[in-house]
Amino acid sequence: MSFFKTLNNKSGNSRKNSNNNNNNNNNKSSKQKIYNLTFYAIFVCLSVALSFLESLVPLDFIAPGVKIGLANLSTVFLIRQDKFLGAVGVNATRILLSALLFSGFSSLPFSVCGAILSFLVMFLMQKLKIFSGAGISAAGGFMHNLGQIIVSLLFVPVSVLKYFPFLGLAGIFTGTVIGILTDICIKRLKK
Amino acid sequence: MKKADVFVISALVAICIAFLFLFYGTNEGTYAEIYINNQKQDTVFLNKNIKKTYESENGGKNTVVVKNKKVYVNFANCKDGVCIKSGKKHKKGEIIVCAPHRFLVEVH
Numbered sequence: 001m002s003f004f005k006t007l008n009n010k011s012g013n014s015r016k017n018s019n020n021n022n023n024n025n026n027n028k029s030s031k032q033k034i035y036n037l038t039f040y041a042i043f044v045c046l047s048v049a050l051s052f053l054e055s056l057v058p059l060d061f062i063a064p065g066v067k068i069g070l071a072n073l074s075t076v077f078l079i080r081q082d083k084f085l086g087a088v089g090v091n092a093t094r095i096l097l098s099a100l101l102f103s104g105f106s107s108l109p110f111s112v113c114g115a116i117l118s119f120l121v122m123f124l125m126q127k128l129k130i131f132s133g134a135g136i137s138a139a140g141g142f143m144h145n146l147g148q149i150i151v152s153l154l155f156v157p158v159s160v161l162k163y164f165p166f167l168g169l170a171g172i173f174t175g176t177v178i179g180i181l182t183d184i185c186i187k188r189l190k191k
Numbered sequence: 192m193k194k195a196d197v198f199v200i201s202a203l204v205a206i207c208i209a210f211l212f213l214f215y216g217t218n219e220g221t222y223a224e225i226y227i228n229n230q231k232q233d234t235v236f237l238n239k240n241i242k243k244t245y246e247s248e249n250g251g252k253n254t255v256v257v258k259n260k261k262v263y264v265n266f267a268n269c270k271d272g273v274c275i276k277s278g279k280k281h282k283k284g285e286i287i288v289c290a291p292h293r294f295l296v297e298v299h
């Protein structure tokens with residue numbers, strides 16, 4: 001946590017400096033690049049780890065690729081800080097890496113569709129500025145699972161829809177928990 | 192948590208619960224349909240005890256048993272064995288899936 005804090009502070013400072021001080025511009029912007037690289041690398045690591053944790057909970061009997069939605073944490077965290085592009089990048093990397101490492105490419109279309117739907121909804125809700133982490137993340141978790149069900153309809157009979165209520169509730173639950181935790185984290189980091 | 196959050200979360204939960212009633216408010220099933228690769232293979236009636244083995248393209252086998260108005264898979268040569276572990280199904284809309292064999296039993 002304190003590591004994040006220093007990273008955050010440094011980035012804040014270097015950003016200010018690079019705006020005010022043109023002499024050291026190159027130096028500062030490369031510092032900023034290194035900061036970004038480290039910052040997002042940490043998020044990719046975290047989210048791949050969470051993806052792995054998720055893969056230990058097998059829900060594949062419902063439809064291939066169905067997850068409980070833990071890996072959403074890093075996406076929510078970045079979206080809550082208005083780092084939308086970073087959220088997309090980290091999520092894309094996370095999905096590719098976890099497909100390569102453990103979940104396999106057969107579940108890729110499911111993860112991608114879920115991630116896109118969930119990102120769009122969370123992006124819009126964050127932009128509206130009337131929601132906090134809990135609401136945004138709950139909707140994100142819900143849409144993530146909805147997206148996976150929609151893709152699975154292409155492969156298995158319509159009866160997978162029967163699992164929709166449970167998946168929806170699971171998404172809302174993990175989403176809410178993740179959202180609340182994210183807001184607590186962000187608050188602590190800002191202190 | 193803001194008011195808007197509570198609203199969104201409860202709306203989503205309400206949607207899920209509505210679908211829960213829609214899908215599971217019904218009662219006992221009367222027959223089961225067997226699908227392989229998304230195509231209907233067979234219909235078995237739950238009031239008649241039977242045991243049948245279905246073969247999918249890649250050599251996958253699933254043995255479906257109907258006993259005491261319940262349907263279940265008692266043998267399968269798939270890796271995960273999820274279909275066997277799913278247990279006995281008898282309610283309308285319940286399904287048994289064997290993802291590796293693209294095999295599905297649905298109770299109606």
Ligand SMILES: [Zn+2]
Pocket residue numbers: 267269270271272273274275288289290291292
């Ligand atoms: Zn099986």
